[in-house]
Amino acid sequence: MxxxxxxxxxxxxxxxxxxxxxxxxxxxxxxxxxxxxxxxxxxxxxxxxxxxxxxxxxxxxxxxxxxxxxxxxxxxxxxxxxxxxxxxxxxxxxxxxxxxxxxxxxxxxxxxxxxxxxxxxxxxxxxxxxxxxxxxxxxxxxxxxxxxxxxxxxxxxxxxxxxxxxxxxxxxxxxxxxxxxxxxxxxxxxxxxxxxxxxELIEKVRRKYLEYGFIGCTGCRYCMPCPQGVAIPEIFAFYNRYYTKRGDQDAQKQIINEYLKTVKPENGAKKCVKCGECEEKCPQQLPVRNLIARAARIFERDR
Ligand code: SF4
Ligand code: SF4
Incomplete structure (x- = not known):
């Protein structure tokens, strides 16, 4: 139901x-x-x-x-x-x-x-x-x-x-x-x-992922479509990849470039107007607005 x-x-x-x-x-x-x-x-x-x-x-x-x-x-x-x-x-x-x-x-x-x-x-x-x-x-x-x-x-x-x-x-x-x-x-x-x-190995992996500050977006797309066109799950997938490359600036730059090629400006994080519609629909109860704003700072600083 x-x-x-x-x-x-x-x-x-x-x-x-x-x-x-x-x-x-x-x-x-x-x-x-x-x-x-x-x-x-x-x-x-x-x-x-x-x-x-x-x-x-x-x-x-x-x-x-x-x-x-x-x-x-x-x-x-x-x-x-x-x-x-x-x-x-x-x-x-x-x-x-x-x-x-x-x-x-x-x-x-x-x-x-x-x-x-x-x-x-x-x-x-x-x-x-x-x-x-x-x-x-x-x-x-x-x-x-x-x-x-x-x-x-x-x-x-x-x-x-x-x-x-x-x-x-x-x-x-x-x-x-x-x-x-x-x-x-x-x-x-x-x-x-x-x-x-x-x-024990699984426990070590768990701790490591938590250290990375992973966003628990499952890609279910219940939040979509965003009325402003923001590609929420795709942006979070880039965000998670970016954070797992902590300490490797070249790899992080490469991920930013890939983001800019893949996520079009009209679907980018900067398009978010913080209406909150997505948060009402997200079963993971993610603070989407704050996370998207963070993604905008990382990926779209120069866009
Ligand atoms: S808060 Fe931002 S991402 Fe969420 S639905 Fe509104 S415009 Fe889209
Ligand atoms: S509804 Fe939540 S978990 Fe599902 S894709 Fe959107 S942000 Fe990710």
């Missing part, structure tokens, strides 16, 4: 019927109240969403009810404790984001949901691809210390799969090569399969 679009039980009915019709089915096995956080949960509760969902379950239109989530552990716990009919939930989880934040309930959330018998679906296991790109030299040097060699994407996926509490891992794949790599990798996975030494 696109929870941001519904304002009444009638909207919920219209939405579900449209979904069933488009999917050409009479029922949906696993139905998510999508993108819950504190405010949306409060709004849905005031609309008696659980009463609506129980009616849809009784009518056979939904089999199992769950929710996907972006907010802190406290809000997550409140939602789980607020209803004993949840079958599953979907949370953002990867080796960078293990602490509770406005994006994820973190490890505590994962463990709490599992302890309450909920299946846990993990989204963003490689943080929108950020953890799959060719890593900076310092991070590659850490991976090189491992006995078993893995690609950055496989390290990230194996880490998530190694948690007993995780039921399913969702990983966006855009090429057949990635599909094959992920299927092979899944075949080698299992709870508690990583050694202590490997977990």
């Amino acid at each position: 696109p929870t941001w679009l519904v304002n009444s039980q009638e909207d919920m009915d219209i939405c579900l019927d449209e979904q069933l019709s488009r999917l050409q089915t009479d029922y949906i096995d696993f139905y998510l109240l999508h993108g819950l956080g504190k405010e949306r949960w409060e709004k849905l509760r005031s609309l008696n969403v659980l009463e609506w969902a129980e009616k849809a379950i009784a009518e056979g239109k939904i089999k199992y009810l769950g929710f996907s989530f972006h907010d802190t552990f406290d809000v997550f716990k409140e939602i789980i404790d607020g209803y004993d009919g949840w079958t599953f939930c979907q949370i953002q989880y990867n080796y960078i984001e293990i602490e509770s934040s406005t994006r994820t309930p973190g490890t505590r959330g994962l463990e709490y949901a599992a302890s309450k018998g909920l299946g846990v679906v993990v989204m963003e296991p490689i943080q929108g691809g950020n953890l799959a790109v060719n890593p900076p030299e310092e991070i590659q040097a850490i991976w090189d210390q491992a006995e078993i060699k893995r690609t950055p994407a496989e390290w990230a996926l194996q880490w998530v799969w190694s948690h007993l509490e995780v039921s399913v891992v969702l990983s966006g794949m855009s090429t057949m090569e990635q599909v094959i790599e992920n299927v092979e990798s899944a075949n080698r996975s299992g709870p508690n399969t990583l050694t202590e030494k490997e977990l």
